[in-house]
Amino acid sequence: MSSRRKFFTMTIICAFSLTCMIFLKSFNKKNSSFSAKFRLQCVSKRKVGFLKIHKCASSTIQNIFLRHAYLNNINVAVPPEEYNNYLGNPHHFEAKLLKNSPGHYGGFEMFLLHTRWDHQEVSKVLGPNTFYVTILRHPVDLFESLFAYGHLDKFYGGSLVEFIEHLERNNITDVQRMRLNGRYGWNQISWDFGLMPRDFARPKKIKDFIRSVEENFHLVMIAEQIEKSLVILKSSLCWSIEDVTSLKLNERKAGNKEALSKRQRETLEEWLSADMMIYKYFLRRFEEKVSEFDSVYLDQEVEKLKKANELVQRNCVLGLNKHDEISNLKSRPYSDEVIVVRVRDVSFFSLLQGNKYEKNNMAYMYFFISGGHIPPTFVANNVKPSTLSHIKQFVVTNCSKERPGSIVTKTLKNGILIP
Structure with missing residues (x-):
């Protein structure tokens, strides 16, 4: 093979290699962008x-x-x-x-x-x-x-x-x-x-x-x-x-x-x-x-x-109780062998069943957290959806904005939080 042909062949190989490197670099960049986009488009499953x-x-x-x-x-x-x-x-x-x-x-x-x-x-x-x-x-x-x-x-x-x-x-x-x-x-x-x-x-x-x-x-x-x-x-x-x-x-x-x-x-x-x-x-x-x-x-x-x-734990837990210290029977767990955790929370199961007691309980939580202000949409034995939406987001997501340890003296009366 002549030196000119060898040079020509090597030039083609180098050019091809450089093109491949540029392509791979570009592909990786696009692929990385695609992965990030995929993660951003991840859809939360509901079922x-x-x-x-x-x-x-x-x-x-x-x-x-x-x-x-x-x-x-x-x-x-x-x-x-x-x-x-x-x-x-x-x-x-x-x-x-x-x-x-x-x-x-x-x-x-x-x-x-x-x-x-x-x-x-x-x-x-x-x-x-x-x-x-x-x-x-x-x-x-x-x-x-x-x-x-x-x-x-x-x-x-x-x-x-x-x-x-x-x-x-x-x-x-x-x-x-x-x-x-x-x-x-x-x-x-x-x-x-x-x-x-x-x-x-x-x-x-x-x-x-x-x-x-x-x-x-x-x-x-x-x-x-x-x-x-x-x-x-x-x-x-x-x-x-x-x-x-x-x-x-x-x-x-x-x-x-x-x-x-x-x-x-x-x-x-x-x-x-x-x-x-x-x-x-x-x-x-x-x-x-x-x-x-x-x-x-x-x-x-x-x-x-x-x-x-x-x-x-720090923001939501009011305290721990023995089984028989919870006066409301609906709030007691099945077994007396377990610890009862008093929290700024409600039974979501009861809420989803449409339990009015739990809705009232949630309204009392709002009363307790907001320093005694009763929301205008609160009605005896009923809480309008707009109020529930506000309360549930605050209670469930944040529980409390108070300083840690500032709520341990609060108590439950008949299963309802009171100041």
């Missing part, structure tokens, strides 16, 4: 199906969803007031159970109840493009908590330690397989998911069931990793950190938690084998999902969430 599994921090998660729904005018599937927080448990959920639910006329966008899950029936309620999520907890810790919360010692006729001793002697009775109120007991996770008890000891059936759960649920959170779970949840829903702030609900008194030995825990794990299979599988899947996130980003978001929760 959510949440399976509220017992004793898995599910009340805390439910309250996050209810608060978001109330602030964003999202239509939530709530049962008539007399059904409280349950619909379909101990029987599997059926869409027809919501026939007389408040708000069904507009089409439901969120389902957040305790139930025995039937995905096909819940899908009838929520329709397409729904994000399905739930949260799990280690089955031994769940059962220990459930045992105390539900006073299962009275139901089973002995303490948790005595119950475990029966299991170790392989003396499993029909009573131990029974469920308190038809709802609480053996393999609670499996039960709430809708698995039939006859399949609790059939590994093949459980594996098939796990596959169906994975197909139906977009995210299975883990209670032991609650902050990471909530960061992943808010990213999946295109929500903000403020949207997933929370206070712990139905938290037990510290002295009432049973410390189990390694052997006792292993005994319970064997007895709760169906739950253990489900939990271990989705714990592994959750850890895989965590690994998909940039670790620096995830850690930063977790820290942001912790600080936001500290701010909520």
Whole structure:
């Protein structure tokens, strides 16, 4: 090859390489711009199906969803007031159970109840493009908590330690397989998911069931990793950190938690084998999902969430009470084993049910926060929507503008905040 041809060839190669570099640089710049634009165009999801599994921090998660729904005018599937927080448990959920639910006329966008899950029936309620999520907890810790919360010692006729001793002697009775109120007991996770008890000891059936759960649920959170779970949840829903702030609900008194030995825990794990299979599988899947996130980003978001929760705690909590110190029976939790947190907040569940008591409670909060000024639109036994909108935004988002610690002397009277 002549030197002139070599020079010509090299010139073409260099020119081509330079053109490629310019193109790639331009492409990366455009791609970066596209990514930023995509993030800015991220649309907040409104339709959510949440399976509220017992004793898995599910009340805390439910309250996050209810608060978001109330602030964003999202239509939530709530049962008539007399059904409280349950619909379909101990029987599997059926869409027809919501026939007389408040708000069904507009089409439901969120389902957040305790139930025995039937995905096909819940899908009838929520329709397409729904994000399905739930949260799990280690089955031994769940059962220990459930045992105390539900006073299962009275139901089973002995303490948790005595119950475990029966299991170790392989003396499993029909009573131990029974469920308190038809709802609480053996393999609670499996039960709430809708698995039939006859399949609790059939590994093949459980594996098939796990596959169906994975197909139906977009995210299975883990209670032991609650902050990471909530960061992943808010990213999946295109929500903000403020949207997933929370206070712990139905938290037990510290002295009432049973410390189990390694052997006792292993005994319970064997007895709760169906739950253990489900939990271990989705714990592994959750850890895989965590690994998909940039670790620096995830850690930063977790820290942001912790600080936001500290701010909520400082500005919103009035104090802690024992169960019997709350005079209004409607304000008491189900179990006397839990701490009652008095907050500048209301039951969003009751508000969404149209509970007039809660609306009045909210008006009293406004009276308390504003230094005694009663809004002109307040009417006895009723609060006009314009006032509610103003109050809910102030109370739910900010709770209080007062200095931290300046509200601890305020009290509740008959469940209503008073100055």
